[in-house]
Structure formats: structure tokens, C-alpha cells
Amino acid sequence: MPDEVAGLTASPAPAVAGGVATSPAPAPAPAAAPAASPAPRQAAAGAAADADEVAARRRVLLAGDAQGNLVKLFTQVANQQKRSGNFNVLLSVGAFLPGMGEGAKEAAAALAQYVSGKEKVPINTYFIESRSAAMLQACPAGKTLCENLHFLGGFGVREIEGLTVAYLSGRYDATVYNSQDAGADGPAFVGTSYTRQAIDGLLQLARKPGAAGIDVLLTAEWPTNIEDKLDEGERPKHPEGLPFDFKEVSSPVIAELCAALEPRYHVFGVADIFYQRAPFQTLKSGHVCRCIGLGKVGSKGKGHMWVHALSLSPAASMTEAARMQRPATTSGCPFIEKPKLVAEDGDGAGLKRSAADMEGGGLGEDTLPPPIPNEVFIGRLPPNIDESRIKKALKHCGTIERIHLAREEGPDGTKPCKGFGWVTFSTPDEAEAACDLNDLLECGKRKLSIQISRPRAGAAPRKKREIQIVIEPHAECWFCLVNPKVEKHMIVCATTEVYVATARGPITPMSVLVLPVKHAPSYAACPPELQEVLSSHVAAIRQMCRKTEKECIVFERWLPFGMSANNHMQIQVIPFELSRAGAARDALEASVKRHLPGAILRRVQSHAEVVDHLNDDSTTPYVYFEIPGDNTARGRQIERYVFAAKEPRIPLNFGRMVACELLNCEDKVDWRQCQEDKDSESKLTRVFREAFKPYQPKAS
Numbered sequence: 001m002p003d004e005v006a007g008l009t010a011s012p013a014p015a016v017a018g019g020v021a022t023s024p025a026p027a028p029a030p031a032a033a034p035a036a037s038p039a040p041r042q043a044a045a046g047a048a049a050d051a052d053e054v055a056a057r058r059r060v061l062l063a064g065d066a067q068g069n070l071v072k073l074f075t076q077v078a079n080q081q082k083r084s085g086n087f088n089v090l091l092s093v094g095a096f097l098p099g100m101g102e103g104a105k106e107a108a109a110a111l112a113q114y115v116s117g118k119e120k121v122p123i124n125t126y127f128i129e130s131r132s133a134a135m136l137q138a139c140p141a142g143k144t145l146c147e148n149l150h151f152l153g154g155f156g157v158r159e160i161e162g163l164t165v166a167y168l169s170g171r172y173d174a175t176v177y178n179s180q181d182a183g184a185d186g187p188a189f190v191g192t193s194y195t196r197q198a199i200d201g202l203l204q205l206a207r208k209p210g211a212a213g214i215d216v217l218l219t220a221e222w223p224t225n226i227e228d229k230l231d232e233g234e235r236p237k238h239p240e241g242l243p244f245d246f247k248e249v250s251s252p253v254i255a256e257l258c259a260a261l262e263p264r265y266h267v268f269g270v271a272d273i274f275y276q277r278a279p280f281q282t283l284k285s286g287h288v289c290r291c292i293g294l295g296k297v298g299s300k301g302k303g304h305m306w307v308h309a310l311s312l313s314p315a316a317s318m319t320e321a322a323r324m325q326r327p328a329t330t331s332g333c334p335f336i337e338k339p340k341l342v343a344e345d346g347d348g349a350g351l352k353r354s355a356a357d358m359e360g361g362g363l364g365e366d367t368l369p370p371p372i373p374n375e376v377f378i379g380r381l382p383p384n385i386d387e388s389r390i391k392k393a394l395k396h397c398g399t400i401e402r403i404h405l406a407r408e409e410g411p412d413g414t415k416p417c418k419g420f421g422w423v424t425f426s427t428p429d430e431a432e433a434a435c436d437l438n439d440l441l442e443c444g445k446r447k448l449s450i451q452i453s454r455p456r457a458g459a460a461p462r463k464k465r466e467i468q469i470v471i472e473p474h475a476e477c478w479f480c481l482v483n484p485k486v487e488k489h490m491i492v493c494a495t496t497e498v499y500v501a502t503a504r505g506p507i508t509p510m511s512v513l514v515l516p517v518k519h520a521p522s523y524a525a526c527p528p529e530l531q532e533v534l535s536s537h538v539a540a541i542r543q544m545c546r547k548t549e550k551e552c553i554v555f556e557r558w559l560p561f562g563m564s565a566n567n568h569m570q571i572q573v574i575p576f577e578l579s580r581a582g583a584a585r586d587a588l589e590a591s592v593k594r595h596l597p598g599a600i601l602r603r604v605q606s607h608a609e610v611v612d613h614l615n616d617d618s619t620t621p622y623v624y625f626e627i628p629g630d631n632t633a634r635g636r637q638i639e640r641y642v643f644a645a646k647e648p649r650i651p652l653n654f655g656r657m658v659a660c661e662l663l664n665c666e667d668k669v670d671w672r673q674c675q676e677d678k679d680s681e682s683k684l685t686r687v688f689r690e691a692f693k694p695y696q697p698k699a700s
């Protein structure tokens, strides 16, 4: 029911404690607001979304290594279903098929009973296989053995009962793994050992355009470093106190895979130990990931439990608030790049690529810039934070060399924090110490997120003073300022970084564009310094509007065109009469319903937050709006919204559609319909330039 979910929803939600089977908290109740606000609609949309989510919830059983012990496994499952009702699916990890040793004959005979149909498999069962090279070689793409019994295959991503499940069969062998170069042609498996090709293939599938987020990742082995970021008491140990060698059952490649895929659940076996790790917060998406290790089928004792029940919803059916719930026990991500991993493992060959490399380089995508090890990125800061409070909170971690909080000039001349900033320490160890405070420091009722700083993909390293954006000026680009194609008579003003130009086919006479001087595809791809300069120009134009009884609607859209010459970002600012300000939200909502049906616009606090909604994929199209909101004692609020997704497709003129809806001039949606002649354009530019002079930000 896309109509009921369409519209504007608030985000993000506060962190709420919640376990595996707890129901998600409802969307946060909207604050008291005047009748004109969309509060009732918001609540209705929230309730509808929750109902959808409940309907979509799946009851899932997880099982550890069956090793051919199918009678035991399926008897247990049948009993469980008798006790607590039917489950939708059974997912099995580790070694599923009978092996060679003791009892192998009986196990093979039992399997034959199921495969021949003499015995019935009581639940739809999907398994990976870590031990049978024959199965992996014969059925790399998977095989249904009989009704309800499916081998998933070597690696892949499949939708099972509405859940998106990524899986990898086989085990890690450093020699095999490192014998193949990334990108080279080669087999995905050698014997039962997966190769780079299997991992690359899996990542590619998971990152296909339009691919859903991974709900569950199934692997045989544990991820190396799973104990990281945990207190001693929370770490996995042998239930009977025996020595427990992680290396035997863990794989550094699985840790990288888990870090790269960011599943909501990662399930593994092999160790014959039942273990539920405290959830950790994923680095890119921010939701939590829960790791679950399972015992071997038939083992006795709680510490070896081999069947585990979950109730979970496909991420796609959940509200953002539900998806982003973080229990109080949430830890930092244990799978952050560890340069010393190889030496510690002592296996010589080791890993050649970090998780970050694997995410980018191995797939021929843009390589992520390396982290800045002595700098932390702090998120969820309140607007009124100042540098001294940050210093006070973090000084015991080490020597602070620099604190930089992102700020944006408000309409009233104050410069509130945009919600994030960076702190540079004198050493990486000190920065690590600060990261240990992630989610622990509270400030203005928010728990601060603290992570090692990593410049955004596609952005120039933040520390370089000179801005190096993406590519050289395009001879074919209409907006690269050095380009002779630029319509010079439309330029209002320019600094070395940013310029303002009047708009072609203006919807209102004072419509302008704010653009970077150099070629950059989107605001999200610009380095923070440039973003700040762009936004300060927008703020200045808004200030000018307000001094002349006007308001403005601001938008930016990023639609990746095949021709990069066409991708020069621009923020459009369309001033209009103050009397229409109260209708802006309705106009936006109506336009979404009509031209972007099914889309949910997310409320954000700043333009820079757009990047958080791109799923770490810089090709995700988006449209961003700033519209006048409620009129309060502190002046008229600015509401900021983003819609970022490949579907539904954002119409090329969507921003203009919203403005025209608001101003009742739908004939102006196509700019060609209202293009002025050159003289008029020059005149409009001169008028704007004069009016703007008192507000124009000084070049830095």
C-alpha cells in the first residue's frame, strides 16, 4: 500500500533496547505541533508501516553442522514446531552432509531416505556445505535434493521467504586463497576451499544495482576478531573451560566479508559452540549486526546448542526506526581494518587486502580512501555543542591536536553544529582510545558515535587545502567556470570555489543556482570544506530573501548520467512570496505522491547528511530539498528532506515540479517554456547581483 507509506517521515529514531525477538519500537511520536503540520499523517504512515513489518516477520530456525545427522536434526525441528508452532524456514551452516568417519554409512542411508521421498523433511531447509568437495564441485549453483531440502551452492545471494540471504560454502585456506590474484579468472573453489573469486563474486552479487540489504549471512567459519571490542566476560570461550583455539574455526576473510556485507545476522558453525555475540554497530549502514555461532547437531549441553530460533523481518519491510534500533549492549565493529592481522596469524601468506580494499579495488569500483588513523569522526552531536566540551570529554584519551566541528550558518546569524566533527589526536592509539567511547558519551541526551575518520568515497582527502574534485573541467560541461561554454552574462558572483548564477528559464525572477567552480557530480561527493562554502551561499541567499519578505525553496538532485560532462552539481534556489511559505510542505508531499509514488522522504538536519542515505553507493540517485517549515518564536524553521534510491525513478524535473506545484505554475516545469532572451537574462543577473551584495559570503 504505497499510498499509506508515502510521504514524509522523521528520522533517525532514538536508540532503543531490543533483543532478537523483541518487536520493534513504533516510530517516534511526533512532537506536539500546530494543526497544519503533517503530524497525524506521519503517525498513520508509521502505523501502516509497522503493520506491514509485523505481517512480514519470519520465524526462522538456524542449525549448526548436521554432518549427516538428519534424523536427529529433523526430529528436533518437528518437536520444536509441535511445541511452538510452525517456522517458515530452516537455515543450516557448517558441514551438512555425511562425512567419511564413524557412522557415515548410517548417515548416508538416512539421507537417502529423505532424498528418495521415503521420509519427509518437515520444514523448508536450505544449507551450505563446508566439507563435501564433491557437492561443491557438482552443484556450484545449488541443488534441490528433494522436497524441502535445498543445497544453496558455493556462494550467492538469494531471497528466501522474503529474507535476503547471502551465503558462502567451504573453508578458508590461506595458500589457496592467496594463490589467485583479485580480478583474475579462476575457480571459486579448490576442493572445499573458497578463493578470492568466490568472495569477489559474492560481493558483486550483493552490490548489484537495486540489490536489497543482506538480512542473513551464512558461513561455515567464525569471523576472526569476533572477540574484539568486547569485555573479557563477553568473549566466546569453550563451555567446559577447555582451551579453545579460534584460529581453527575462524577466517579473516569471513571477517572482511561480514564487514563488507553488513548483514543484520551472521550465522556460522564448525566450532561446536553456541555463542551469541553482543550486537555491533555496522560502520556504513549504522544498523546492528548480530553474530551467532551454533554447535554440532547432536551435541549435548547448553554451551553446544545447535538449533536456534529467530523471529525477524526482511529489512525492506521495516521502518527506518525499527531497522536502526540499537540495544544498550551494542559494541563497536570488531572487524575494523587490522594491519597487523597477518603477523599475528603468523601464517606468512596472510591477507593481502584489507576490508576496505576489498570493498572497492577488488571490484573495480572507486577505491575507498584510506582511514586517517589518528583522527576520529564524531557523530550525533547536538547543535549547541562547542569545542571546549569535546575537548573536556576526550582529553584523557590523549593529546588533541585539532578539533573541527562542522557548522552551518543559520538564518539568525548563529552557527550551530551540523551534528558532526573531527578530532585529531597525536597518535593512532589515542584515536583508538577515543573510539572505545563510541556510544558511551552522552551529550544533550544523545549517545555520541566515535569512529576512526575515513574520508568519504569520491571525496578528496579532507586535509588537503586545495580542493581536488573528481575530474578536470569538462570541455563539454556548461557549468565548469573555466569553460568558454559558460554563459558569463548569467554569473552573479564567484569565489575560487563557488559561484552563483541566475537560472535558465527561471520559475521566479530571482531564481539562482549555487555551483562549485570545478566539476563535481553531487553535493554528497564534495569534500566537507566545499560543502560548507556551498551551503553558506545558500544560507546567504535565504537571508536575503527573508529581508525582502520572501522565502525560498532549495533543491539539489543527483541523477548519474552516462556522460560525466552532464554531471555538474547545482543547488537551485527559488525565492517566492512569503505568503506561500506555509504551503511548501503540502506541495512537496503532493508532488511526491504524484511524481514519485511510493517514495519516502527522510527528514535530515543538514545537506551533508545526504551521504548517510546513499548506502555507501555514490551512484545512488537522490533529490534533496530545503523548504520553509513551521513559523515559531525563533523564526521560520527550515525543513530538510532527502529521497535517495534507484527506485522509484526521480523525474529529471522533480525539483521544478515541486516549486511549480507550490506556485501554481505547472506550465513552467519545463525550463524551455520560460526561457528569457539574453538581454533579460543579463538584467535579471544585474538585479540579483546588486541585491545580493550585502549578503554575499566573503571568500575564504
Ligand SMILES: [Zn+2]
Pocket: 473, 474, 477, 478, 479, 480, 481, 518, 519, 520, 565, 567, 568
Ligand atoms: Zn563541470
